[in-house]
Amino acid sequence: xxxxxxxxxxxDELSDIIASAIGPFDxxxxxxxxxxxxxxxxxxxxxxxxxxxxxxxxxxxxGAGTTMAEINALLADNGQRLPFEPMDHRAVLGTTGEPTLGxxxxxNHCGPRRVQAGSARDxxxxxxxxxxxxxxxxxxxxxxxxxxxxxxxxxxCGARGKLGVMTxxxxxxxxxxxxxxxxxxxxxxxxxxxxxxxxxxxxxxxxNGAAWHQGRILLRxxxxxxSVSYRADQLAGLLPGLTLVDENPWDDLRDARFAATTDRDIxxxxxxxxxxxxxxxxLMGMGVDVTLDWGGALLWASTDNGFDLRSALGGLHGxxxxxxxxGDAPALEPAADGVAQLTTALQKAYDPRGLFNG
Amino acid sequence: xxxxxxxxxxxxxxxxxxxxxxxxxxxxxxxxxxxxxRAYECDALTAYxxxxxxxxxxxxxxxxxxxxxxxxxxxxPVVPRGAGTSLAGGSLPTADAVVVGVARLTDVLEVDYDDRxxxxxxxxxxxxxxxxxxxxxxxxAPDPSSQLACAISGNxxxxxxxxxxLKYGVTVNxxxxxxxxxxxxxxxxxxxxxxxxxDIDLLPVVCGAEGQLGIxxxxxxxxxxxxxxxxxxxxxxxxxxxxxxxxxxTIQAGIVPVAIEFMDRPCIEAxxxxxKAGYPDCxxxxxxxxxxxxxxxxHQLALIREIxxxxxxxxxxxxRSADESARIWLGRKSAFGAMGQINxxxxxxxxxxxxxxxxxxERIGExxxxxxxxxxxxxxxxxxxxxxxxxxxxNKPGDLERCEAMGADILRLCIEVGGCLTGEHGVGxxxxxxxHAQFNAQDLEAQMIVKDVFDPKWLLNAxxxxxxxxxxxxxx
Ligand SMILES: Cc1cc2nc3c(=O)[nH]c(=O)nc-3n(C[C@H](O)[C@H](O)[C@H](O)COP(=O)(O)OP(=O)(O)OC[C@H]3O[C@@H](n4cnc5c(N)ncnc54)[C@H](O)[C@@H]3O)c2cc1C
Numbered sequence: 001x002x003x004x005x006x007x008x009x010x011x012d013e014l015s016d017i018i019a020s021a022i023g024p025f026d027x028x029x030x031x032x033x034x035x036x037x038x039x040x041x042x043x044x045x046x047x048x049x050x051x052x053x054x055x056x057x058x059x060x061x062x063g064a065g066t067t068m069a070e071i072n073a074l075l076a077d078n079g080q081r082l083p084f085e086p087m088d089h090r091a092v093l094g095t096t097g098e099p100t101l102g103x104x105x106x107x108n109h110c111g112p113r114r115v116q117a118g119s120a121r122d123x124x125x126x127x128x129x130x131x132x133x134x135x136x137x138x139x140x141x142x143x144x145x146x147x148x149x150x151x152x153x154x155x156x157c158g159a160r161g162k163l164g165v166m167t168x169x170x171x172x173x174x175x176x177x178x179x180x181x182x183x184x185x186x187x188x189x190x191x192x193x194x195x196x197x198x199x200x201x202x203x204x205x206x207x208n209g210a211a212w213h214q215g216r217i218l219l220r221x222x223x224x225x226x227s228v229s230y231r232a233d234q235l236a237g238l239l240p241g242l243t244l245v246d247e248n249p250w251d252d253l254r255d256a257r258f259a260a261t262t263d264r265d266i267x268x269x270x271x272x273x274x275x276x277x278x279x280x281x282x283l284m285g286m287g288v289d290v291t292l293d294w295g296g297a298l299l300w301a302s303t304d305n306g307f308d309l310r311s312a313l314g315g316l317h318g319x320x321x322x323x324x325x326x327g328d329a330p331a332l333e334p335a336a337d338g339v340a341q342l343t344t345a346l347q348k349a350y351d352p353r354g355l356f357n358g
Numbered sequence: 359x360x361x362x363x364x365x366x367x368x369x370x371x372x373x374x375x376x377x378x379x380x381x382x383x384x385x386x387x388x389x390x391x392x393x394x395x396r397a398y399e400c401d402a403l404t405a406y407x408x409x410x411x412x413x414x415x416x417x418x419x420x421x422x423x424x425x426x427x428x429x430x431x432x433x434x435p436v437v438p439r440g441a442g443t444s445l446a447g448g449s450l451p452t453a454d455a456v457v458v459g460v461a462r463l464t465d466v467l468e469v470d471y472d473d474r475x476x477x478x479x480x481x482x483x484x485x486x487x488x489x490x491x492x493x494x495x496x497x498x499a500p501d502p503s504s505q506l507a508c509a510i511s512g513n514x515x516x517x518x519x520x521x522x523x524l525k526y527g528v529t530v531n532x533x534x535x536x537x538x539x540x541x542x543x544x545x546x547x548x549x550x551x552x553x554x555x556x557d558i559d560l561l562p563v564v565c566g567a568e569g570q571l572g573i574x575x576x577x578x579x580x581x582x583x584x585x586x587x588x589x590x591x592x593x594x595x596x597x598x599x600x601x602x603x604x605x606x607x608t609i610q611a612g613i614v615p616v617a618i619e620f621m622d623r624p625c626i627e628a629x630x631x632x633x634k635a636g637y638p639d640c641x642x643x644x645x646x647x648x649x650x651x652x653x654x655x656x657h658q659l660a661l662i663r664e665i666x667x668x669x670x671x672x673x674x675x676x677x678r679s680a681d682e683s684a685r686i687w688l689g690r691k692s693a694f695g696a697m698g699q700i701n702x703x704x705x706x707x708x709x710x711x712x713x714x715x716x717x718x719x720e721r722i723g724e725x726x727x728x729x730x731x732x733x734x735x736x737x738x739x740x741x742x743x744x745x746x747x748x749x750x751x752x753n754k755p756g757d758l759e760r761c762e763a764m765g766a767d768i769l770r771l772c773i774e775v776g777g778c779l780t781g782e783h784g785v786g787x788x789x790x791x792x793x794h795a796q797f798n799a800q801d802l803e804a805q806m807i808v809k810d811v812f813d814p815k816w817l818l819n820a821x822x823x824x825x826x827x828x829x830x831x832x833x834x
Contacts, residue, residue: 056606057712057742079612108554119554121562122531137804138797143709144741145528145781147517147566148789148796149823150805154530154562158555175612198472204495204586224612227654272551273473295474297553318552333556338546342811343558349807 003038009046011128011136011167017042018165019134024355027161029065029100033089033107034160044102047167052142055080059125059142060173064102064166071101075173083174084119085111085250091260092324102166108158111254112220115201115294116208121157123172129156131164132351142170155346162357163350177222181232182209182249185217185242190284193217194277194296196239201295203238205231211253212280212292217242218249253293256323259302264289265325267309269299271317279316286312359406359447359787362821362833364454368411368434375434376412379456382424387462389413398457401444402504403788405758410437410451415459419537419545419575422458426573427543429456435817436541438569440512441483443504445705446786448515448568452821460511463575466490475534475551477578480511487579496581499526502782503694514574517566519782524740525616525649526582528782530565535578538564538571541813551578563808568784569819571812585649588616590686591659594640594672598622598735599716601642604669605739606712608646611665613658618740619645619690622719625697625734625747626689632696635689638673644739645690693736694747701732701749704761708772709781712742721771722746729764731757743781744772770795785823793825802828 003026008014018025026036028043044065052061055078062071068086075081086109088099105127110119117123126140140146140153156163187193193212200207200219209220219242221231236242252258259266271279276296283290288309289302299317303309306327310320319333335343351357368375379388389395390412400407411434416422429436435455442449451457463479469491470476476498478487484505487498501520502508508518514536519528526532535549548561555561564571595601605618621629621643630637637643644666648658659676666674677683689696697703710718719735726733732749746768750761769779769789773796779789793802806824809816809832816832 054711054713056610058609059711108559110554114553118527118531121554121559122527131804135800135804137801139801139804141776141778143711143777143781145519145523145709145738145743146778147782147784148778148780149785149793149802150808151517151530151562151566152805152808155558155560155808157559157562159558162558174614175610178612195472198474201474202471202583204583224654224657226657227650230651230653270552270554270556272475274470294553297473318550319556321556335557336547338540338544339548339560342546342560345811346558346560346808349811350804 003041005041005043007043007046011130014047014130014165014167015134015136018130018132018355021355024357027165027356029103030067030097032095032097032099033093033103042165044100044165050074051168058173059170061142061168061170062101064100064169066101067098068100068104069098076176079176080173081176082123082171083113083117084109084123085113085254086120087111088255091255091257092266101169105157105166105169106159106161112209112211112250112293114298115210116206117174119157121154124153124157125170125172127153127156127166127170128168129164129166132353132355137164140170144172162347164356179225179228180220180222181228182245182247183219183232183235183242184245185239186215187212187217188215190280190290190292191277194273194292197295198273199238200235203235205234207235209250210295211249212296213249213253213258220250253291256300258291259300262302264302265305265307265327266323267301267303267320268323269301269309269313269317269320271297271299273297275316279313283312360826361408361452361787362826364452368454372411375432378428378432379412379414379425382428383414383416383421387414387416387421389415398439398442398451398459401442401447401449403445403447403450403786406447406450406787408451408453410455410457411453413457413459415462417462419539422539422573422575423543423545425456425458426539426541430542430815430817433815433817435820437819438511438515438573440481440509440515441507443508444512444516444784444786445707446780446784446788448784448786448822449512450787458573460509460573460575467576471496473551474581475578476581477576478510480514480574480577481509484508484510484513491581495584497584498579498581499532500529510577511574514565514577515567515569516782516784519743521617521619521738524618524738525614530562532580533561533565533577534580536561536564536574537576538574540572541815541818549578568786568823570809570823571818586651587655588647588649589655589659589677589683590645590647591662591677592675592686593644593646593666594638595642595669596640596672598642598719600669601644602712602715604644604666605715607665607668608662609740611661613648613661615646615648615740617645617647618738620735620737620739621690621693622735624732625693625736628696628700628734629689629693632699633688633692635685637689640672645686690736697734697747697749702752703747703749704765706744706746706748706765706768707780707783708744708769708777710742710744710772710775710777712739714775714777715739715742718744718771718775722768725764725767729760731761731764742777766792787822790823791825799828806832
């Protein structure tokens with residue numbers, strides 16, 4: 001049976017659809033990450049297009065359904081980018097379609113540059129959304145510093161659409177660097193690797209990529225030509241044997257493409273950097289494939305199907321998400337009681353009829 | 359400034375409430391005498407004062423929880439307080455409220471350079487957070503000008519910024535986790551030493567909620583290695599509009615300055631008279647600071663010079679030494695003191711899109727003439743966060759009111775051009791009733807929903823942030 005798809009083109013239309021809804025929705029942006037639950041579909045495709053772009057003010061405002069491809073192309077034409085390296089899930093999830101801005105915020109994307117540039121949340125300036133009662137809301141704005149009222153815009157970062165349907169998003173953008181340099185050093189032990197990464201990230205040389213992948217430490221520095229050479233030299237001094245390599249491993253790391261070719265379960269684990277090292281060592285002993293990013297604070301694990309990674313981590317992690325695969329364990333990390341109560345109450349307040357529960 | 363009428367019922371049972379407080383925490387945590395209470399009757403928005411019912415200064419999270427639970431059960435309002443340097447009246451008490459201050463929670467709980475985090479109790483002052491790690495070559499980035507006095511708790515309450523936030527972000531961008539007590543006494547942890555959340559993340563809404571969602575007692579902060587060096591360049595211009603254009607060109611050029619500060623003629627003149635920094639005689643002045651090794655700094659300063667020269671500056675003064683840097687910063691750092699010497703002043707805090715700078719400065723000039731009150735502009739230009747200082751005479755009847763009316767006009771102007779009411783000081787009581795100018799009823803409702811969830815009885819700092827008419831039905 002084909003599902004009804006709503007494709008509103010205005011907030012008012014969206015508000016009417018939601019207000020008169022009788023059952024839950026699957027909110028669909030590009031459909032590259034979300035497996036629809038089979039509900040009626042609410043597409044953001046009609047809420048797209050760049051509304052404002054001021055390179056001189058480092059500001060971009062666009063409809064939530066705007067594709068990342070359109071945004072990235074526009075920014076690149078003007079020598080700018082979204083610095084937090086949003087992930088493209090198509091490779092690991094085997095999906096098609098075009099990732100959208102709304103999906104990126106709903107998942108609070110961030111790639112290797114998280115260690116320096118933060119996540120989508122850190123670059124979000126404001127947004128407009130329609131909640132589960134059909135209420136049209138704006139929060140934040142288009143300026144860089146704004147503490148006017150509660151920051152409910154950032155609540156949507158990582159909320160997976162559970163608090164409402166985003167319609168318009170404002171972001172801070174940054175200039176592209178003149179040069180990017182990648183350096184590598186062979187290191188089989190995750191413990192020694194994270195110690196090395198910590199050394200690099202604890203230096204003043206502004207490392208903005210720090211990973212351990214397939215037995216190598218990988219570091220990245222970016223900026224003006226001359227400054228990049230200088231910092232690369234300094235880092236090589238800190239970590240003897242570290243050498244410049246002519247490759248770009250960062251896009252693969254960002255998208256976890258290294259795990260795409262297998263049919264194993266894929267987990268994304270956020271944890272304290274030093275725990276990343278310990279967890280990696282422990283998991284490798286259990287036959288799990290491990291890659292570390294963010295200086296050890298992000299762990300990618302490919303496991304046998306149904307493997308209960310959270311138990312294996314034994315409390316070392318902040319949270320673990322199963323990105324691909326199935327099993328008895330929930331895909332998202334359950335929150336502690338007090339926090340779960342607040343989160344559930346908040347969801348209920350924005351979406352009393354449970355239209356966006358996924 | 360309207361405040362809700364205090365509850366006569368609570369006031370009449372004051373002795374009983376104080377006895378009860380002393381039964382849940384050691385008696386020396388409670389301040390009840392008139393002299394002792396005086397220190398808590400206002401924050402840095404000194405035009406408004408009110409003596410609270412009592413003040414409690416707990417020594418740990420559990421004591422905070424015991425006090426909140428008691429107040430919750432008795433229906434007593436609570437005003438959280440850090441160091442009381444809010445410029446918006448954020449920690450202004452009401453007569454029927456218990457002020458719960460975190461001034462005694464000042465410990466460093468953990469420092470881990472390998473993991474680049476630091477865990478502290480939130481009563482610790484901003485400057486002493488950096489002081490604890492500075493010798494090892496580290497720092498905590500958000501640095502409000504009030505950093506000597508203000509506490510991390512208030513920084514979290516207001517999501518405070520600082521001179522370095524152009525490069526490093528504001529409090530929310532440097533806060534990884536926190537422990538807080540809800541109004542009913544529940545203790546919760548949000549985030550931690552890891553870098554993101556797995557699901558809905560409540561941390562960013564607690565940060566900046568002005569003490570309305572709970573009392574934050576501990577925080578995990580992201581700390582950073584100090585840069586090798588930093589040096590400013592000062593550029594003088596014949597007009598504010600041209601200075602504005604130079605700001606825009608600079609940030610677009612791929613340079614990420616740590617700070618771009620702007621001062622206009624009235625401000626420059628006051629600073630000259632006060633601090634004798636040797637600033638040039640000009641209409642507008644930019645101080646742009648960059649970081650890195652000497653070589654990197656030289657390169658960036660050369661690029662900035664190139665950009666500035668396209669705008670025909672009156673003068674460019676590049677710092678070549680620590681001494682010269684200090685001279686360049688001297689005037690800027692004494693700006694508020696300098697203005698205070700010549701006048702009473704009110705410090706505004708709106709943000710505008712950087713591109714609107716010339717227009718907004720022109721309009722502020724016109725408003726200054728209309729109201730007959732002087733204005734000096736000094737602000738963080740890189741991110742459009744303006745701090746117009748309106749000069750008035752507190753002893754002259756009607757001057758404060760005129761000053762407030764003009765301030766409101768300037769803030770409305772900020773909204774009109776696509777900006778906002780407050781960039782870093784918060785809403786408090788000061789901008790509470792202007793919220794209608796920025797948000798409609800639906801927007802406000804969507805924010806108040808969050809408070810309903812965290813504090814269903816609306817006991818925490820309830821007369822702030824939201825216009826009183828908007829929050830009336832919720833406030834008991
Ligand atoms: C001279 C001067 C310069 C300043 N410069 C700057 C600047 O550059 N940038 C900037 O952003 N601000 C600046 N400020 C404003 C002020 O210093 C900041 O808002 C600061 O963060 C307030 O900290 P505090 O500890 O004094 O907080 P308080 O004034 O005590 O409280 C501020 C708010 O936080 C809440 N709060 C306090 N403690 C807690 C807690 N434990 N849990 C939950 N909520 C709590 C309060 O209820 C209140 O709403 C300046 C102020 C002055 C007087």
